[in-house]
Amino acid sequence: MYSFRALAVIAFSLTASFANAQAPDVVEQSTGFNSSFALSTSQIEAASLSPETANRVNTVINFDRSQLANGGPAEDSFYQLPPLNDTTTALKPGILLKVQDFTNTTSFVTPPNTALSRILYTTTNFNGTVIPASAFILWPFSPKPFKQTPTGPARNENSTVKAPAILWTHGTSGFFASHAPSSHRALWYADAAPFALALAGYAVVGPDYAGLGISKSWDGADIPHQYLLSSASAHDALYAMEASLAAFPDRLDARFVTMGHSQGGGVAWGVAEVLAAKGDGEFKTLAEGYLGAIAGSPTTSVFSGLPGFILPWVGMMLRGIFPDFELSQWLTPLGIARTQLLKEVEGGIGVGTQLYLQAGEDVVRADYDETSWHAGAYARLANAGGRPFRGPLLVVQGTRDLYIPYDVTTATVRGTCDANPAGDLEYLVVNGTGHVPTLDATRPIWLQWIEDRFEGRALEKSGCARTDLASFLPLDRYQSVGNSFPQFAGLPEFSYQVPLGP
Incomplete structure (x- = not known):
C-alpha cells in the first residue's frame, strides 16, 4: 500500500522485519546529502526517541529532503498560487490556474529524451470545498x-499529432506538501511506471492529490491530504486530466487510460467508479475519451494493513x-507524541x-477496534470496490x-x-511478487493492455475473469526487490555513474 522506491533503501530489503512489524535498521549511505537536518533535543525528548531511533530519523529525513527538486514546494516558486481574478468563475473544479510549459529538469532524474511540464x-x-492542487505531465x-483494427474505431495510422495520455495515480508518497511527486526528482515512481510509460510513447498526467504540493488555499486555510479516500483522489485525478487538456489542447490526446498503484491503484479503481456515476453528467466529456483503468495492488480495505x-x-x-x-481514540500517548513529531518535520513513510x-x-x-464507528464509517467512504464501475478494469495483484x-x-x-x-474486470494474479515489484514483473502485460485499448481491440477476456502469472524461472533465482536508488541529479561530476558519462 505504501509504495515508493526510496522506501526500499530502508525497508523492502528487510521484509522479515516488516513481517514482525518492526522498523528496519537505517545506515547512512552517503555523506553527500543536500540537507543537514537534525532533530532538536526537545523534539527527541517529547517523542521519547532513543538515540538510535533519532539518528535513523535524521538519516531518513536528510535523504528524503535530498530527493526534492528545486528545494521542494516550500522553495519552488511554481507552487505559489496566482491570485483569483474572478471568484465567481474561478472557484470551480477543473479550472487551470497556472501552466509551466517547460520545467527545467536539471534537478530531476527523468530519462533522456523526455520532457516535463x-x-x-x-x-x-x-x-466539496474547491481547493488548488498540482500535477505534472511527462512527455514522450x-x-x-x-x-x-477491424473492430476498433477509426484511428490515424500514425497518431503523432497528439500524445496518447495515461492518467497516472501514484501510490503513497506522504501526507504533506513536500511529498508531491511533481517535486520529487524521480516523480516518485520513476521507472516503475511514469518513466516506462513516457519511454513507450505516452504522455503521463500525474496528479499530486490535494494536500500534496499545495498545502494552503487562497484564504490561508490548510489543505490536508485526505489519505486513502479513493473517491476524493479520483476527483483530483479527473480534474487534473481536464486541466491538462485545457493547458495542452493541441498536444494531449483526449483519449486516456487510467493507471495507478497501491494508494493510486485504489484511486484508479475510484476513477472507474466516479465515471460510472458521473460519466453521463459532470465528466461526460472525459468519459468519451476514457478507455479503461489498471489498478495495481489497489487499496480496497483501508484498515487491513499494519495499524501502526x-x-x-x-x-x-x-x-x-x-x-x-x-x-486519542486510536493512539497511545506515545503514538500521539510521535504523530506530532511527524507533523513538525513533515515526515514521509x-x-x-x-x-x-x-x-x-x-x-x-x-x-483499538477496527469495527469502531469512526473506522467503519471512514472505510465505507474511502474503500474502492464493490460498486458499479466503468470498464474495462484490469486489477493486478502479487501473492507476496x-x-x-x-x-x-x-x-x-x-x-x-x-x-x-x-x-469487464480481469484479475491478474502474479505468483511470488511483492508490492512495487509486481509492476516490474507485469510490465509487458500492462503495456500491451494499454496499447490494445488505444487500438480498439476486443478484450481477451470479457466479463469477470482471472489470469494467473507464474515466473519463467524458479522464484528464488529472481531479485525480489529494487536495489538501485537515485541520489544526485544535474551535477556533471557524478556523470561517471551512468554509461559513458552524460
Missing part, C-alpha cells in the same frame, strides 16, 4: 503510433471529516516506519505483497464481480 488547477476535497520524445502505519496517517486528517474524532514500528513501543491503543494482502484484493474483486456480473 507542471500545472496548478482546482479540485475539491471530500466535503515521440508519441506512440497506433494501427487501425494506518491509524496515525488516517487519524491526522480525520477530524476534517468527522469533527468529533480525537486521535520512511520516517513513519521509524516512529511507529519500533519493537516494544506501543503506539496503538490495546483496545506485504502491504496489500492478496486475500483482501481477491475478496474485493469477488464482491465487485458479484455486484457487477456484466462488468
Whole structure:
C-alpha cells in the first residue's frame, strides 16, 4: 500500500522485519546529502526517541529532503498560487490556474529524451470545498503510433499529432506538501511506471492529490491530504486530466487510460467508479475519451494493513471529516507524541516506519477496534470496490505483497464481480511478487493492455475473469526487490555513474 522506491533503501530489503512489524535498521549511505537536518533535543525528548531511533530519523529525513527538486514546494516558486481574478468563475473544479510549459529538469532524474511540464488547477476535497492542487505531465520524445483494427474505431495510422495520455495515480508518497511527486526528482515512481510509460510513447498526467504540493488555499486555510479516500483522489485525478487538456489542447490526446498503484491503484479503481456515476453528467466529456483503468495492488480495505502505519496517517486528517474524532481514540500517548513529531518535520513513510514500528513501543491503543464507528464509517467512504464501475478494469495483484494482502484484493474483486456480473474486470494474479515489484514483473502485460485499448481491440477476456502469472524461472533465482536508488541529479561530476558519462 505504501509504495515508493526510496522506501526500499530502508525497508523492502528487510521484509522479515516488516513481517514482525518492526522498523528496519537505517545506515547512512552517503555523506553527500543536500540537507543537514537534525532533530532538536526537545523534539527527541517529547517523542521519547532513543538515540538510535533519532539518528535513523535524521538519516531518513536528510535523504528524503535530498530527493526534492528545486528545494521542494516550500522553495519552488511554481507552487505559489496566482491570485483569483474572478471568484465567481474561478472557484470551480477543473479550472487551470497556472501552466509551466517547460520545467527545467536539471534537478530531476527523468530519462533522456523526455520532457516535463507542471500545472496548478482546482479540485475539491471530500466535503466539496474547491481547493488548488498540482500535477505534472511527462512527455514522450515521440508519441506512440497506433494501427487501425477491424473492430476498433477509426484511428490515424500514425497518431503523432497528439500524445496518447495515461492518467497516472501514484501510490503513497506522504501526507504533506513536500511529498508531491511533481517535486520529487524521480516523480516518485520513476521507472516503475511514469518513466516506462513516457519511454513507450505516452504522455503521463500525474496528479499530486490535494494536500500534496499545495498545502494552503487562497484564504490561508490548510489543505490536508485526505489519505486513502479513493473517491476524493479520483476527483483530483479527473480534474487534473481536464486541466491538462485545457493547458495542452493541441498536444494531449483526449483519449486516456487510467493507471495507478497501491494508494493510486485504489484511486484508479475510484476513477472507474466516479465515471460510472458521473460519466453521463459532470465528466461526460472525459468519459468519451476514457478507455479503461489498471489498478495495481489497489487499496480496497483501508484498515487491513499494519495499524501502526494506518491509524496515525488516517487519524491526522480525520477530524476534517468527522469533527468529533480525537486521535486519542486510536493512539497511545506515545503514538500521539510521535504523530506530532511527524507533523513538525513533515515526515514521509520512511520516517513513519521509524516512529511507529519500533519493537516494544506501543503506539496503538490495546483496545483499538477496527469495527469502531469512526473506522467503519471512514472505510465505507474511502474503500474502492464493490460498486458499479466503468470498464474495462484490469486489477493486478502479487501473492507476496506485504502491504496489500492478496486475500483482501481477491475478496474485493469477488464482491465487485458479484455486484457487477456484466462488468469487464480481469484479475491478474502474479505468483511470488511483492508490492512495487509486481509492476516490474507485469510490465509487458500492462503495456500491451494499454496499447490494445488505444487500438480498439476486443478484450481477451470479457466479463469477470482471472489470469494467473507464474515466473519463467524458479522464484528464488529472481531479485525480489529494487536495489538501485537515485541520489544526485544535474551535477556533471557524478556523470561517471551512468554509461559513458552524460
